[in-house]
Amino acid sequence: MTRSAKPGQQVLVALRRLIADGTIKPGMRIGEIATAERLGVSRMPVRTALRALEHEGLVVKLGARGYTPRAVNAETIRGAIEVRGVLEGLAARHVAARHLQDEERVRLAQVLACGNAIFEKGHFVSEDLDRFYRYNLDFHELLLALSSNPSISLALERNNHLPFASAAALALDWDDLDAEYVHLRHAHEEHMAVFDAICAGNAVLAERLMRDHARAAISNGRIFKGLRV
Amino acid sequence: MTRSAKPGQQVLVALRRLIADGTIKPGMRIGEIATAERLGVSRMPVRTALRALEHEGLVVKLGARGYTPRAVNAETIRGAIEVRGVLEGLAARHVAARHLQDEERVRLAQVLACGNAIFEKGHFVSEDLDRFYRYNLDFHELLLALSSNPSISLALERNNHLPFASAAALALDWDDLDAEYVHLRHAHEEHMAVFDAICAGNAVLAERLMRDHARAAISNGRIFKGLRV
DNA sequence: GGTGCGATTATTGGATCCAATAACACCAAC
DNA sequence: GTTGGTGTTATTGGATCCAATAATCGCACC
Structure with a gap:
């Protein structure tokens, strides 16, 4: 993440982009740890962002195995x-x-x-x-x-x-x-x-x-x- | 909180109750620290619950001074x-x-x-x-x-x-x-x-x-x- | 060879710690 | 007396650490 804004907002928009452009397709796992490393931030803003995206209906929870983009047809x-x-x-x-x-x-x-x-x-x-x-x-x-x-x-x-x-x-x-x-x-x-x-x-x-x-x-x-x- | 369920859910239902029964009225501040002590848990589940309640529209954010119940008429x-x-x-x-x-x-x-x-x-x-x-x-x-x-x-x-x-x-x-x-x-x-x-x-x-x-x-x-x- | 149970491991949720920031108060100068 | 600035303090957001839990892999027994 090259942006210099707050990490929380960064992660939110980054995840939205990754999902929107199909980099992360429905069915793929979104884990806290992997995403945190990928974006170069701590697990905490990732957790926050994932809860927010879940509330927005963009991702769904996979039990204890993270989230996945909601299948949208x-x-x-x-x-x-x-x-x-x-x-x-x-x-x-x-x-x-x-x-x-x-x-x-x-x-x-x-x-x-x-x-x-x-x-x-x-x-x-x-x-x-x-x-x-x-x-x-x-x-x-x-x-x-x-x-x-x-x-x-x-x-x-x-x-x-x-x-x-x-x-x-x-x-x-x-x-x-x-x-x-x-x-x-x-x-x-x-x-x-x-x-x-x-x-x-x-x-x-x-x-x-x-x-x-x-x-x-x-x-x-x-x-x-x-x-x- | 005497309940033995998961802290996260406890805090969520506790806050909903406190808001619904008017213990916390619109205009009163809901701070992470005060609420955490009041419910006997860490600040983390409180933070999570407050973000969730914000998404639900039950509370609104007060800049950097916590949240307050949404005024509902x-x-x-x-x-x-x-x-x-x-x-x-x-x-x-x-x-x-x-x-x-x-x-x-x-x-x-x-x-x-x-x-x-x-x-x-x-x-x-x-x-x-x-x-x-x-x-x-x-x-x-x-x-x-x-x-x-x-x-x-x-x-x-x-x-x-x-x-x-x-x-x-x-x-x-x-x-x-x-x-x-x-x-x-x-x-x-x-x-x-x-x-x-x-x-x-x-x-x-x-x-x-x-x-x-x-x-x-x-x-x-x-x-x-x-x-x- | 298949199935079930147990152990290990990976992953989320919670707690504590630290830093950044915004509000508040006090003091000084005009 | 009022206003502006600065310093202090309180509070949120982020990072790291720890515990609990669920899934997977392997082994043993049927």
């Missing part, structure tokens, strides 16, 4: 995305049900304006993927923040740790910008539809649109292209 | 129950959508038969509250198990740690058995309605009924009677 991800859709749908319903203050509506509109700015020139350049990533994250997070129900974010945290399950996971295809343009523009239009439903105070419509937004991510098979199933 | 609980309703609704929808195997339907019916047995004599004796508690838990857990989406259970675990938020929290009134009878019988009838919708393959109805089942727990003001708001 397409079905698991589909389920996690469905959970996200339902919870974000609940958030959208709440936001639509209580009438927003002007200041709050303006903040939402500003985020959406960022989205419009990305698409208005009619095509993508490669930086636009980064811009969309940022905009997309902002929209989803602001919606949760406006829902005034912290339990929703809390329940979502776990799913968001699973690869491909969070709203941040877009599985962007950096080679086919035109295809991404039409696809992500569609997602952006769904965002705007949710916004319209919220402004109209149509709670059930806002919820359904938000759910469909997640379902679109499921039916979009390209999400799984990077996954070894 | 009626609004928080309402939000958590709503999350539970949405997630259990999703489970019910899944169960209704895929057609159950006979063996699975029988298991559900058996659980419901336990419920019928509790109510058929037309009134409650005090043991019936325990029996209903067990039956209620079985029903909710079986539904989650049958949903074939482990992400739902995972997302629910956090909420279930909040007091009064889980399906196990019924806030039973041990003094007014007759009032409990009519109230819990209503809950039981809701369970049966969900079962009927599942057997009929009516997914949207099953989901709505399950949501309403949780909403009923919200509108049931007695849930909050034990809460210092």
Whole structure:
């Protein structure tokens, strides 16, 4: 570990990376001692990190023989995305049900304006993927923040740790910008539809649109292209 | 701690109790050293337990000065129950959508038969509250198990740690058995309605009924009677 | 040759020790 | 009198050490 941050955080992010990029595959043992030596730290931060990852659902315990990455297949991800859709749908319903203050509506509109700015020139350049990533994250997070129900974010945290399950996971295809343009523009239009439903105070419509937004991510098979199933 | 179990589990349940019964109120500091001495164990299991409780959302960190119980008011609980309703609704929808195997339907019916047995004599004796508690838990857990989406259970675990938020929290009134009878019988009838919708393959109805089942727990003001708001 | 029991070994969980850090208090200077 | 800085102290995070436990390997007996 060349990073100079605190050992605890180092180990946490290092393990997440090792699991995410497949260096440690499901079925392989993750022992405290071996991991500690591998990362050049003591066993203690490794222990802490493993307990944390277990709580996040990224690893599972193997009795007295350490941990192993949780086996994650397409079905698991589909389920996690469905959970996200339902919870974000609940958030959208709440936001639509209580009438927003002007200041709050303006903040939402500003985020959406960022989205419009990305698409208005009619095509993508490669930086636009980064811009969309940022905009997309902002929209989803602001919606949760406006829902005034912290339990929703809390329940979502776990799913968001699973690869491909969070709203941040877009599985962007950096080679086919035109295809991404039409696809992500569609997602952006769904965002705007949710916004319209919220402004109209149509709670059930806002919820359904938000759910469909997640379902679109499921039916979009390209999400799984990077996954070894 | 007089218990002879493993220190780690001891500390975890001890802290949960101390927080649940109000011995440690929100705002009070929970330090590793003080807690370790109080429970007669080393600082290590206390540290582990506090990290776990933080992941569960029961305590929050106070910078470098330990932890404190998360302030939980009626609004928080309402939000958590709503999350539970949405997630259990999703489970019910899944169960209704895929057609159950006979063996699975029988298991559900058996659980419901336990419920019928509790109510058929037309009134409650005090043991019936325990029996209903067990039956209620079985029903909710079986539904989650049958949903074939482990992400739902995972997302629910956090909420279930909040007091009064889980399906196990019924806030039973041990003094007014007759009032409990009519109230819990209503809950039981809701369970049966969900079962009927599942057997009929009516997914949207099953989901709505399950949501309403949780909403009923919200509108049931007695849930909050034990809460210092 | 297979199975069961025992011993050894590896690995996690707990305790104690040490270092780094952040809060608090006190003192001095403006 | 107030404010800023410095020193002390308390508290968490990390490392090392120790004990308990479970798994594996080997040997003996059936």
